[in-house]
Amino acid sequence: MDNHKTNTTDTFDYHEAFSRTLGWITEDELEVLRSKKIAIAGVGGVGGVHLLTLTRLGIGKFNISDFDTFEQGNFNRQAGAYLQNIGRPKIDVMAEMALGINPELEITKFSDGVTLDNIDEFLSDVDVYIDGLDFFVLDLRRAVFQACYDKGIPALTAAPLGMGVAFLAFQPGQMSFEQYFRMENCDADEKSLRFLVGLSPAMLQLGYLADQSRVDLENQKGPSTPMACEMCAGVAATNTLKLLLNRGKVKAAPWGLHFDAYKNQFKTTWRPWGNSNPVQKLMLKIARKSLMSQREQQREAKAGDVAPDMKKTASDIEQVLEWARWAPSGDNTQVWDFELLSDTSVRIHGYDTRDWCVYDLRGRASQIAQGALLQTLEIAANKQSFLVDWQLIEQSDESKTLIDVNLTKTQTAPAAPLLPYIKTRSVQRRLLKRNQITDRVKTQLEQIVGDDYSLIWVDGNSRWDMAKLLFRSAKLRLTIKEAYDVHSKVIEWDSQYSEDRIPDQAVGMDPVGLKLMRWALKSWKRVQFLNRYLAGTWLPRIQLDLMPGLYCGAHFILTAKKTPENTEDYLNAGRAVQRLWLEAARLGLQFQPEMTPLIFSQYSESGQRFTSDENGALQADEIRQRLKTFFGDCDLHSGVFMGRLGYGPAPVARSLRKPLEDLLIKSKEGA
Secondary structure, three states, X not given: OEEEOOOOOOOOOHHHHOHHHEOOEOHHHHHHHHHOEEEEEXXXXXXXXXXXXXXXXXXXXXXXXXXXXXXXXXXXXXXXXXXXXXXXXXXXXXXXXXXXXXXXOEEEEEOOOOOOOOHHHHOOOOOEEEEOOOOOOHHHHHHHHHHHHHHOOOEEEEEEEOOEEEEEEEOOOOOOHHHHHOOXXXXXXXXXXXXXXXXXXXXXXXXXXOOHHHOEOOOOEOOOOHHHHHHHHHHHHHHHHHHHHOOOOOOOOOEEEEEEOOOXXXXXXXXXXXXXXXXXXXXXXXXXXXXXXXXXXXXHOOHHHOOOOOOOOOOHHHHHHHHHOOOOOHHHOOOEEEEEEEOOEEEEEEEOOOOOOOOOHHHHHHHHHHHHHHHHHHHHXXXXXXXXXXXXXXXXXXXXXXXEEEEEEOOOOOOOOOHHHOOOOOOOOOOOXXXXXXXXXXXXXXXHOOOOEEEEEEOOOHHHHHHHHHHHHHHHHHHOHHHHHHHHHHEEOOOOXXXXXXXXXXXXXXXXXXXXXXXXXXXXXXXXXXXHHOOOOHHHHHHHHHHHHHOOOEEEEEEEOOOOOOHHHHHHHHHHHHHXXXXXXXXXXXEEEOOHHHHHHHHHHHOOOOOOOOOHHXXXXXXXXXXXXXXXXXXXXXXXXXXXXXXXXXXXXXXXOOXXXXXXXXXXXXX
């Protein structure tokens, strides 16, 4: 324990330093705050911000504890985490920062942390205790809160959850920490669950966690945000002020507060009997089930999810391929395998799905996807200071492609502004805002596709006509057996994410529609029955085509100025598609392919039979004629991609990708 008080400098004036608070408090109240002592256990994430906030409020005395040192993993949220402080004790750094605000502070430092042996000394003459201990330090936390309760000291905890704060106050003579959380005789996992569920009965933070795997109770790790830590300090300091000045009501447990800035929601919670409340018991049951499921998923998780810069032993080409594998492909088919030739070269073995997928006319969709792969590979390589040279090897089988790719080191890394969007780029099939896409944004998108391609836009009032066309095209898509065969294969049910298919939650239908779709896709006879007697296509056509066609910023078609004729042409078209998609993501736009009208039109143009349904060809002819009214015959002939885009939320469900090791030919041969 160290007592620390600096001599007041000639230039420091307490009343001047904190005069801007006056008005919200009086001068007499400022003097009261100056005389008070606050204890803060832990001065890392929330604790350090508590210390600085309360110092700026004018509090004059502190007992603080921490035994840890700063490291880079603290940079995202901790007030004292700077490069120059790496390896330094947090308690020393934070004391210096607080004294830099008020050199008259009286700070007592407990550099070995709070222990069972020094709790009484740590809480000596303290007016309010504020919890800044790490989430998983539960037995010590229980002991500190119990000591506060026994000594009649108000004890506050403000938990940073997601992008919000959950607050509980334990006051003398009211419900204690143990009476609320009920942790006695529980194992470590159960204590953690009870603490979490008790802290946030409203659970406002659920629903926007982007990566569930980052919550790891077993290894005592979890995600955090700087915004949440700052909000914790504001809420805790405000309630500290009310307690110290006897102003305003402080809601004590079992009452709690939860504000989530991400969801724009605020809840006042009330849980009589704490975690013994029936509602809390139900939440704990759900939390236990969720924890078991998460543990199971972590055990089954594959190594392919690691970040591309994590594999210190991976070759240069493998690190590039970790990014490249995130390229888009129709129905997430990932029509490629990789054969490593050296540390800087790879042979891409491409294939198409024309033998089973009606949407892969002559393998063009697969070739476009492989072009998107090449573009993604080049962006990732540029980021690591490599130039890319690729060569298409002629094949006798047009359904297969072989592409040799070589990396050449360069002194200066080419610009790679699209790299951050390779993994975040996704398909948004739900409704978007109808805000017009500005001319400036259109120009940026037109420039990114390059001089060999053009974008033709359909927006404004024409969106209604396009929506009707999509509605008509969807009828063909949903009434031919060939499309059913595809749909029944590419959806992964009961899933938010899928490595090799489309998760049902990303399809774009509401729960009722999904249940109906799942039932129907069990057999072609069910589809025929629904379509014939119950207008089975209407619900999915409205939800997946008509309404999204209306609710977007614009539709577009990407056309080649020279009509594509061979595999290389379609590979280059795919590169343009990926640049367009990534640039749209960079500009904050959501994106959805709308390829079926174009594909059916090109079937009609080629005269190639694609369905056993006698009316299918006639419907394709009609779709082609209607599509020509938007784009003209020449542009339609040269069209390589159609879609819609607009502003709106990112999808909460999406397709992922197979791990790299599953795409490596040498791995398959050795399996």
